[in-house]
Amino acid sequence: DADVTQTPRNRITKTGKRIMLECSQTKGHDRMYWYRQDPGLGLRLIYYSFDVKDINKGEISDGYSVSRQAQAKFSLSLESAIPNQTALYFCATSDSRVARTSYEQYFGPGTRLTVT
Amino acid sequence: GQNIDQPTEMTATEGAIVQINCTYQTSGFNGLFWYQQHAGEAPTFLSYNVLDGLEEKGRFSSFLSRSKGYSYLLLKELQMKDSASYLCAVGVTGGGNKLTFGTGTQLKVEL
Numbered sequence: 001d002a003d004v005t006q007t008p009r010n011r012i013t014k015t016g017k018r019i020m021l022e023c024s025q026t027k028g029h030d031r032m033y034w035y036r037q038d039p040g041l042g043l044r045l046i047y048y049s050f051d052v053k054d055i056n057k058g059e060i061s062d063g064y065s066v067s068r069q070a071q072a073k074f075s076l077s078l079e080s081a082i083p084n085q086t087a088l089y090f091c092a093t094s095d096s097r098v099a100r101t102s103y104e105q106y107f108g109p110g111t112r113l114t115v116t
Numbered sequence: 117g118q119n120i121d122q123p124t125e126m127t128a129t130e131g132a133i134v135q136i137n138c139t140y141q142t143s144g145f146n147g148l149f150w151y152q153q154h155a156g157e158a159p160t161f162l163s164y165n166v167l168d169g170l171e172e173k174g175r176f177s178s179f180l181s182r183s184k185g186y187s188y189l190l191l192k193e194l195q196m197k198d199s200a201s202y203l204c205a206v207g208v209t210g211g212g213n214k215l216t217f218g219t220g221t222q223l224k225v226e227l
Contacts (some may be wrong), residue, residue: 042160
C-alpha cells in the first residue's frame with residue numbers, strides 16, 4: 001500500500017464550486033504539505049502543517065484553505081474554484097524527528113484538478 | 117527570498133553521462149535536494165547534500181559547493197527510463213523544514 005495517498009486522483013469541477021482534496025499518510029510523519037504544480041512554474045507551496053494544531057501559509061495560499069484533521073490527514077479546500085486553479089496538486093510529508101532527513105519530503109501520487 | 121536556476125531541457129544519448137546544473141541564492145540554506153519526476157507522477161527523492169562535495173549513489177551522484185551556490189546531478193550509464201524531469205530544491209531554515217523547488221530540467225534520453 002502507498003504511504004501517502006490522495007483522493008480524488010482526477011477531478012473536473014465548475015467555476016464557483018467548493019472542492020476538497022484529501023491526503024492521508026501511514027508514514028507516521030508529523031509534517032505535511034500541499035503544493036501545486038503548473039507547467040514552467042515548478043512546485044509551489046500552498047500550505048504546510050507542523051502538527052495538528054500548527055498550520056502555516058505557503059507562498060500561494062490565497063483562494064485555498066486547509067484542515068489537519070489528524071496527524072495522518074491533511075485536506076486542501078478550494079472555497080470557490082476558478083479556472084486558474086487548474087493544476088496538479090501534490091501532498092507531501094516529512095519527519096522532523098530525524099535530523100539528517102527532516103527536509104526529505106515524500107509525495108503522494110497527485111490530484112489533477114480541472115476547473116471549467 | 118530564494119532563487120533557483122536550472123536548465124529547462126537537456127537531451128542525452130543512452131549509455132552516456134549527463135550533468136544537470138543548479139544554481140541557487142537563498143537565505144537560511146539547509147541542504148540541497150534532487151528529485152526525479154516522471155510525467156504525471158509524484159516527485160521521488162534522489163539525493164541530498166548539506167556539506168560540500170560529492171555524494172554517490174549508484175548511477176547517480178550529486179555535488180554541492182555552498183560558497184558558489186552551485187550543485188549538479190550527474191547521471192551515468194543513461195537508460196531510457198531516466199527520461200524525466202529533475203527538480204533541484206533547497207532546504208530553508210526558519211520553520212517548517214520547507215523546500216523551495218526550481219522549475220525542473222526535462223531530460224530526454226535518446227537511442
